[in-house]
Amino acid sequence: SKPMLANGGAAVLERFVRSGSVAESLRNAPPEIRDKVEFLFLVGRRDLDRIRAEGARLLETSVRETDPGFNAYVLVAAATACLATKPDASCRRVFAHLDQVRRESPVIDLLRAHRAAHD
DSSP states (O other), X not given: OHHHHHXXXXXXXXXXXXXXXXXXHXXXXXXXXXXXXXXXXXXXXXXXXXXXXXXXXXHTSTHHHHOHHHHHHHHHHHHHHHHHSOOOHHHHXXXXXXXXXXXXXXXXXXXXXXXXXXX
């Protein structure tokens, strides 16, 4: 989603996915696919409140095992949303997941440092 957000393509992608046969296919897709697509749309809209809430919920599903890459994306997006505004109750759940990640990425280290500066 990085290039999609920077160039404003998120709205175009959402309109396409919500149109005609694509929307019908999405309605018939498994719930975990619909959840992933909806989360991408939230990030595209920069809806911080819902990114925090949905991110916390998704982190507590089987996505960690079934799609580790998307799980990492959700964690980074949700933690960033928590740090961009005043953290709410869902942020405690997001930060608990952040605390469980090994020190394997500069992005994770940056999020932890930002969080520590705000505590």
